[in-house]
Amino acid sequence: MDNKWGDADRPAAHHVAIIMDGNGRWAAERGLPRVEGHRQGVETVRRIVEASMELGITHLTLFSFSSENWSRPEQEIYDLFGLLRRFVRRDLAELHKNGVKIRVVGSRNGLEDDILRMLDDAVELTKNNTALNLTIAFNYGGRDEIARAAQRIAEDAKQGVLAPKDVTQDRFASYLDTAGLPDPDLLIRTSGELRLSNFLLWQLAYAEFVFVDVYWPEFTKELFEAAISEYQRRNRRFGGRSARSTA
Template identity: 55%
Template sequence: MTVLASNLKSAGSDLVPRHVAIIMDGNGRWARARGKPRTAGHRAGVDAVRRTVQAAAEIGIEYLTLYGFSTENWKRPEGEVSDLMGLLRLFIKRELAALDKNGVQIKIIGDRDRFAPDIRELLNNAEKRTATNSSLKLTIALSYGARSELVDAVRQIARRIASGELSVTDVSEDLIEQNLATAGMPDPDLLIRTSGEQRISNFLLWQSAYTEFVFDDVLWPDFERQHLERAIENFAGRERRFGAVL
């Protein structure tokens, strides 16, 4: 029996990370190992998203952030990108009602201007429809890159300095955080990357300064509740000092 199964049923437990971020990696390798096209891996990955959202809510995680599509992913073959856009449309249309019913609040971060108008409308409607929900705050990073996010934050602050609204001495960590796409959210306590790769690939660079990392060999389509629980068990056994000596 896992630690979570026996001891972490309460959402208020200090051992449950408040915010979990996941880099969902391995769809292509999952498909290749089965002799299937990459699109099959992406479709199987959607099922893993559904399972993970449900498990996170049941475990008592408050914030779940999923890296769905990076700014670099636009460089993939046109056919693959087109299929991913189709899956995004399908996911929102099929899952929104259930997510809303279960109290999941949806937030999208990233450059949504690069998406087709109908996708932008779907994303906007998903955010509006679920804005008052509070059982789980689900953030999906789409067309997202942390360096671009930081550039945007600097530009916003620079414009306010140029207009005289702010001075250079007003620039602080808090001010930068207020201008990030994740403003108002706690930093991730735990970041999980699947597929065995050990890098964070331009994901939440500022926010992950003191995040605990777990790299799991499981490919994303095979990610189950047990893998999430195992990562949280790992997290619960660590001593977080945030640069201090305890």
């Protein structure tokens, strides 16, 4: 697929990560129940997945449910899981038809068996697709991911599989949930909040951040394109000297 953003003088955002924030506030400002905000948020997911394919983005990662979201009211959690079930039932076949490969990252602890089976089935069905790599961060927390990776490394060290000198940055990354995925080029967060909220703490080390002052249900393809254009105006140095500078 052609990449609209692939001009030689304009860096391509191959991997975009998004913190989809503001569903509840969107609903509250309209006097609607929070579940309606989440329902509209699902519509935005559909819109942005489609836009990503049109724009030639190869990897899209969405923060859908954090490990901290368990502190929300029980009814809201029930509603969120219900929306996930309906999204998969309604959209999985279409995503598969369009060549979307689904991956799920996050802890499996605390998830009901039918949710786990549904997620596993989606991953298995789409594992050979290549049009878009769609990663869903579900029951995910960045610190939890790093801690779980460290536990696995410690276990391998205990078993003699690893020596301390073997634990390089690349080796550590291979124990993360996102092993094998490229780090995001661009992080977008909606709702105007200016924080990471425990999302991809390792992987976002050199990503560019764009914060958009609209709620997720209001996030359009045009705003998505504007965020990517903003990214392209940045000068990424990865801790080194600017490629455009001789100083």
